[in-house]
Amino acid sequence: xxxxxxxxxxxxxxxxxxxxxxxxxxxxxxxxxxxxxxxxxxxxxxxxxxxxxxxxxxxxxxxxxxxxxxxxxxxxxxxxxxxxxxxxxxxxxxxxxxxxxxxxxxxxxx
Amino acid sequence: xxxxxxxxxxxxxxxxxxxxxxxxxxxxxxxxxxxxxxxxxxxxxxxxxxxxxxxxxxxxxxxxxxxxxxxxxxxxxxxxxxxxxxxxxxxxxxxxxxxxxxxxxxxxxxxxxx
Numbered sequence: 001x002x003x004x005x006x007x008x009x010x011x012x013x014x015x016x017x018x019x020x021x022x023x024x025x026x027x028x029x030x031x032x033x034x035x036x037x038x039x040x041x042x043x044x045x046x047x048x049x050x051x052x053x054x055x056x057x058x059x060x061x062x063x064x065x066x067x068x069x070x071x072x073x074x075x076x077x078x079x080x081x082x083x084x085x086x087x088x089x090x091x092x093x094x095x096x097x098x099x100x101x102x103x104x105x106x107x108x109x110x
Numbered sequence: 111x112x113x114x115x116x117x118x119x120x121x122x123x124x125x126x127x128x129x130x131x132x133x134x135x136x137x138x139x140x141x142x143x144x145x146x147x148x149x150x151x152x153x154x155x156x157x158x159x160x161x162x163x164x165x166x167x168x169x170x171x172x173x174x175x176x177x178x179x180x181x182x183x184x185x186x187x188x189x190x191x192x193x194x195x196x197x198x199x200x201x202x203x204x205x206x207x208x209x210x211x212x213x214x215x216x217x218x219x220x221x222x223x224x
Binding site: 008034042043044045046049088090097098100101102103 | 143145150151152153155158168200204212213214215216217218
């Protein structure tokens with residue numbers, strides 16, 4: 001089992017819709033969770049981080065964490081074509097390292 | 111703003127060559143990392159360093175070595191490049207991990223080994 005798993009996609013949503021990206025992790029002791037966006041040919045950039053169970057909102061983005069289910073998600077409301085990218089889920093399991101999922105490719109169609 | 115720079119955006123090398131990839135960060139970060147990214151495999155950690163002259167193996171250290179002589183600089187060395195080392199190489203830096211910190215990435219080096 002991979003440490004961090006994501007559906008590779010591609011996930012396609014129409015402009016204005018909600019995009020839902022999911023991630024599961026295997027290390028139950030993980031404390032912090034991150035979502036990165038990576039445009040084609042570019043390096044990852046941080047969108048959000050979350051450490052507590054529940055929801056965390058930042059503009060059009062909402063991160064959701066359920067530690068009991070070892071599940072973290074990212075919702076993008078009012079999706080825009082500029083949101084088309086690969087989204088990487090990352091987990092910090094032990095304070096010295098970061099583990100990344102393979103990423104989900106999102107396409108927002110005008 | 112955190113700035114992480116990498117010495118080259120694109121490199122073409124021949125099999126057997128020794129290759130140096132350099133990474134510099136300007137935010138006094140303790141931690142520095144080298145990843146490679148391949149389609150379908152995501153980011154895989156090669157080595158990381160949490161202090162000057164300290165290094166730890168990541169998931170795929172074979173065929174690679176690193177050097178950290180100064181806090182701001184972390185070098186990745188391919189001792190004898192092979193075609194299966196063709197990849198995108200990403201450097202990152204961070205403060206010591208707690209619950210607040212994340213990694214900041216450089217622009218990446220796309221390496222082609224012929």
